[in-house]
Amino acid sequence: MNERILVVDDEKAIADLVGIYLTKEGFDVQIAYSGADAAKAILEQEFDLALLDVMLPDIDGFELLHTIRASHTYPVIMLTARDAQQDKIEGLSLGADDYVVKPFRPLELIARVHAQLRRYTSYGSRAQATELPTLQLDGLEINRDARSVTVDGAPVRLTPIEYSILLYLAEHRGSVVPVEDLFRAVWNEDFMPGSNNTVMVHIRHLREKIGDDAQKPRFIKNVWGVGYIIE
Amino acid sequence: MNERILVVDDEKAIADLVGIYLTKEGFDVQIAYSGADAAKAILEQEFDLALLDVMLPDIDGFELLHTIRASHTYPVIMLTARDAQQDKIEGLSLGADDYVVKPFRPLELIARVHAQLRRYTSYGSRAQATELPTLQLDGLEINRDARSVTVDGAPVRLTPIEYSILLYLAEHRGSVVPVEDLFRAVWNEDFMPGSNNTVMVHIRHLREKIGDDAQKPRFIKNVWGVGYIIE
DNA sequence: AAGGGTGCTTAAGGTCGACTTAATCGCCCG
DNA sequence: CGGGCGATTAAGTCGACCTTAAGCACCCTT
Numbered sequence: 001m002n003e004r005i006l007v008v009d010d011e012k013a014i015a016d017l018v019g020i021y022l023t024k025e026g027f028d029v030q031i032a033y034s035g036a037d038a039a040k041a042i043l044e045q046e047f048d049l050a051l052l053d054v055m056l057p058d059i060d061g062f063e064l065l066h067t068i069r070a071s072h073t074y075p076v077i078m079l080t081a082r083d084a085q086q087d088k089i090e091g092l093s094l095g096a097d098d099y100v101v102k103p104f105r106p107l108e109l110i111a112r113v114h115a116q117l118r119r120y121t122s123y124g125s126r127a128q129a130t131e132l133p134t135l136q137l138d139g140l141e142i143n144r145d146a147r148s149v150t151v152d153g154a155p156v157r158l159t160p161i162e163y164s165i166l167l168y169l170a171e172h173r174g175s176v177v178p179v180e181d182l183f184r185a186v187w188n189e190d191f192m193p194g195s196n197n198t199v200m201v202h203i204r205h206l207r208e209k210i211g212d213d214a215q216k217p218r219f220i221k222n223v224w225g226v227g228y229i230i231e
Numbered sequence: 232m233n234e235r236i237l238v239v240d241d242e243k244a245i246a247d248l249v250g251i252y253l254t255k256e257g258f259d260v261q262i263a264y265s266g267a268d269a270a271k272a273i274l275e276q277e278f279d280l281a282l283l284d285v286m287l288p289d290i291d292g293f294e295l296l297h298t299i300r301a302s303h304t305y306p307v308i309m310l311t312a313r314d315a316q317q318d319k320i321e322g323l324s325l326g327a328d329d330y331v332v333k334p335f336r337p338l339e340l341i342a343r344v345h346a347q348l349r350r351y352t353s354y355g356s357r358a359q360a361t362e363l364p365t366l367q368l369d370g371l372e373i374n375r376d377a378r379s380v381t382v383d384g385a386p387v388r389l390t391p392i393e394y395s396i397l398l399y400l401a402e403h404r405g406s407v408v409p410v411e412d413l414f415r416a417v418w419n420e421d422f423m424p425g426s427n428n429t430v431m432v433h434i435r436h437l438r439e440k441i442g443d444d445a446q447k448p449r450f451i452k453n454v455w456g457v458g459y460i461i462e
Numbered sequence: 463a464a465g466g467g468t469g470c471t472t473a474a475g476g477t478c479g480a481c482t483t484a485a486t487c488g489c490c491c492g
Numbered sequence: 493c494g495g496g497c498g499a500t501t502a503a504g505t506c507g508a509c510c511t512t513a514a515g516c517a518c519c520c521t522t
Binding site: 062065066069070073095096097098101119145146147159160 | 244245247248251255336337338405406407411421422454455456457460462
């Protein structure tokens with residue numbers, strides 16, 4: 001059973017985008033485009049985590065937070081806009097388990113969601129679908145907390161983009177990741193002709209650092225015409 | 232028998248939220264929305280810990296603290312508003328065991344409650360794992376009680392902000408702390424473009440005082456594009 | 463076997479973050 | 493009211509990192 005996540009944002013584009021990323025992560029996503037819909041969903045359904053936009057036309061996010069807390073203990077992450085008055089934002093985000101400032105990188109949001117679920121499922125009542133802070137595969141080890149990577153025990157220093165690429169591929173190991181998806185997850189921008197090359201150069205640097213030979217790669221393999229995969 | 236906790240805050244929303252979080256942790260929670268109610272509860276009931284808002288319409292939080300201390304020894308944690316630099320010192324010197332600045336993360340509050348209860352119950356009937364007042368790592372030693380720091384045994388004098396930064400990094404050792412998180416934790420304000428530089432200057436002073444070279448740091452290491460880490 | 467598309471490599475340039483230094487602001491205290 | 497200390501802001505340098513471009517190698521199709 002996958003974790004169920006409630007996403008609340010009146011901006012359809014943002015809500016849908018977030019929904020897509022979370023779905024790709026293997027979550028069951030429910031989207032509400034208004035505070036009213038969200039309130040209804042909160043009362044009628046069970047979730048493992050909620051993502052609330054602070055600014056809603058009908059109900060503000062803080063009220064929804066209270067609605068949730070009245071009968072549930074699952075983590076709540078608030079989405080706040082950067083422009084609005086900071087004091088108000090702080091007040092509103094009071095009581096949330098975490099909050100993310102818009103615009104955010106998809107990977108950052110995903111990371112925070114995972115972090116909260118880790119804490120919730122390990123301390124809470126639910127059976128643990130243990131999301132470990134360190135990811136291990138073959139001789140490759142990724143520590144999310146420290147953002148560190150080791151290959152056969154030897155530490156490897158990666159740049160932010162290299163790390164993001166590796167993490168995304170590792171978290172989707174066993175699945176082919178289209179270059180387009182990879183680009184959007186890491187850069188949070190639309191894929192353009194030419195972006196392809198950018199990704200490739202980073203892949204190359206990455207492979208160099210983790211000791212991967214493009215001709216006979218141990219970790220990051222290319223799927224011709226589609227993208228990359230870690231098996 | 233669960234520990235009993237008294238929560239005092241005139242803002243119903245906040246008090247209720249705190250109550251929910253504590254209940255979820257397994258505590259018996261009693262909430263007072265006014266200083267008068269709180270005073271009554273203090274006299275009539277026994278508690279293991281109290282959370283007091285400093286700003287109350289009718290009675291000052293410090294007065295409640297005195298009321299408690301007149302006949303009880305259980306830990307008291309003060310909730311202070313943003314501007315708290317002065318309140319902090321005053322509250323502590325007046326006998327509060329800890330303070331939490333609003334807005335706070337629920338997890339932080341819970342952690343402090345647990346810490347205080349551990350200390351309190353370890354002196355009482357219940358044997359418990361001791362909460363170490365001093366944090367040690369390599370040659371760095373941080374004494375929370377005395378707010379003092381030594382490097383290889385040599386005392387180092389830090390300003391409040393420097394100390395806060397070091398303490399936060401030390402408490403999260405092994406994890407990369409994003410500059411934004413660090414800023415929010417120390418300043419209790421939202422991160423703005425330009426805050427970055429402020430953090431850096433303090434990091435520089437800090438490194439200077441603890442004998443850290445930015446090029447090859449022993450304690451505070453930088454993770455490019457993200458933040459800082461003590462390993 | 464040839465050709466077009468795709469992936470790999472290399473190198474150069476531009477950008478951005480980290481560090482440093484120094485000047486200014488604000489506050490407490492004498 | 494001025495001195496001193498700490499906090500903040502500004503400006504400048506340096507180096508790491510990212511992007512872009514171009515040529516080469518490889519794969520797949522016909």
